[in-house]
Amino acid sequence: MRKKVFQLLVDNNSGVLSRISGLFSRRGYNIESITAGVTADARYTRITICTSGDDEVLEQIEKQLAKLEDVRDIKELKPDESVYRELAMVKVKITPQERQTIVATTEIFRGNIIDVSPDCVIIEITGNQSKVDAFLRLLDGHEVLELARTGIAGLTRGAENVTYLP
């Protein structure tokens, strides 16, 4: 099993996300995360899908996605040629005495504390998935009340590999 991240440019139509997720459920492919958002050109949506499977399955995923009418462009975001980011928001239960250590840990990870209540804080952390995972591991011992992760968004490095759509 390998992980792969695909970046899709799709028509910004209603139902397009359902068609793509439907393809995954119909053919039994895994989705680890999926993010979608409109691009600089409002006619198109960029979808980043993190998926896993053996090589044959991953090849099929790419081919089946490319076949969908709404999909204008698909490329793999290779780890060494791309940047990935994921945003996580974590609501952690803390006592006033624990607050300093949480603040320090957050700073090490260049996270932000975006909300403070008497008995909990909300921390925003951005980075690649391993960084987010590492941060969450460091919170062991604190009670995580709620966690919201966006899944991966990514772009390739450099100007060579950019797809322009008419």
Add this chain to the structure above:
Amino acid sequence: MIAADVIVKCLEEEGVTHVFGYPGVAICPFYNSILNSEIKTVLVRTEQNAAHAASGVARMTNRPGVCAVTSGPGATNIITGIATAFADSIPLVVLTGQVNSELLGSDVFQEADITGAVESFVKYSYLVRDAAEIPRIIKEAFYIANSGRKGPVLIDLPIDVQNTPVKSFKYPESVQLRTYKPTIRGNAVQIKKVVKELNRAKRPIICAGGGVLLAQADDELQAFVKKHRIPVVSTMMGIGVMPTEDPYYFGMVGNNGKPYANRAMNEADLIIMVGARVADRAISQPDLITRDKVLVHIDVDPAEIGKNAVSSIPLVGDADKVIEELMEQEIEGDYSDWVKTLTSYKDAYKPNKYGRKGYVDPAAFVKKLSLAMEEDAVYVADVGQNQIWSCANVQMRKGKFLTSGGMGTMGYSIPAAMGAKIAAPDRQVVAVCGDGSFQMSMMELATCNQHGVPAKIVVIRNGYLGMVREYQHYTYKDNYSVVSLDGSPDLAKLAAAYDFTYLKLAKDKDIDARIDAFLKAEGSVLMEVIVDPLDLVK
């Protein structure tokens, strides 16, 4: 023991007596296992009709009807039947065979993503990956199908899962569904508000829908109406909640309903919708039933309340529980003047004159047929002009009226009547269809023969897809397009081919005699009723 045996045992635990379906390789383990069971199998002639037949069973027994079909085309063929049940909130449990789970997604022979395809027509669906989960899934499926707002549930069973060896069988005693908890009892505060409105109202009307029948609340409703003398109208799916001749019943509402029923809705100052969706066929202008009146909306499905009309008093709950709760309240309203007014509207109503001379008047025919039928008989209406004539003229007493109201699926009546007869062999069941809808389901005559189900089928023949022809008459000034049924078979020969008794009714004067012969006929009988090809329902 293999998982297919477990599936059969689960169905036995649920008290299933009949499975309607059509085998294929992918469902063969199940059909092999069911040979060892008391459960009877019925081979329909096309899969859609398995769902309609199961719908007939469900509506007679108030338990989910069960079908089992194969993968691919078997599964896709049954979708229309599932959608028909979904639109009318009829509980079904549909088992579909599926290709080997290792091959899922690779487009092998007879593979179809059926859970994906029925997504918008089922209450829930399962693709079973692990044989150990089968008892839990089937228990849940029956519970989901038959609770809250009822509806179809589909279970997709890959052939390798069906063939998995299983050591032991234990059927769960209860279901554990964390988020699915339908509200059954009405909220006491809302009940009080309804009582307050009933005390204040001068012109209340109850509009009862199919939900009253699904909740088996017709007796409660009749008792409530009798106690407080509140007039009642019904939707098409609600036909049968009250006897037609009840002095407090004022007919079916809607664009094909009785004018005095619609007038009652318009002039009321309080409308109590119960188990009805406020759908377009019943209420064409929802804003009219909320303007200058109070709308109480009672439904077991909270999403129906406020969907088509904003209600003043939403009341979520099962119709029988809510009416029971209302029964315990003190209500002082006196609506006798209002009932008198409505009765005068009803008495002044002059029905349309149907048909030209020389043809059978469909209105008179339906009225006489339903009166000649046994008091608790089941009248199954199809879709088309025949449905409207049936709805408008059927005389309900203690029987049931079954039809496809929400989806309007042609061909419903014959398989549904077959299912109803199988579920209630002692009751008289009559299917009334048109010549278009008949030809959509006539292959099931063979099923009736094969399984010894005596069928009573009326074909109202006008040689057209009459409902569409009528629409083209009004909208396209008689430019008929694709509505002629020329080329239809000789029904006398067809009846003979299927070994059915054949009767023909071509003249008004013969109505009584033919109906008598039709109802008394031994075995299966088909009666052709010749109506004016250019007749209209409006």
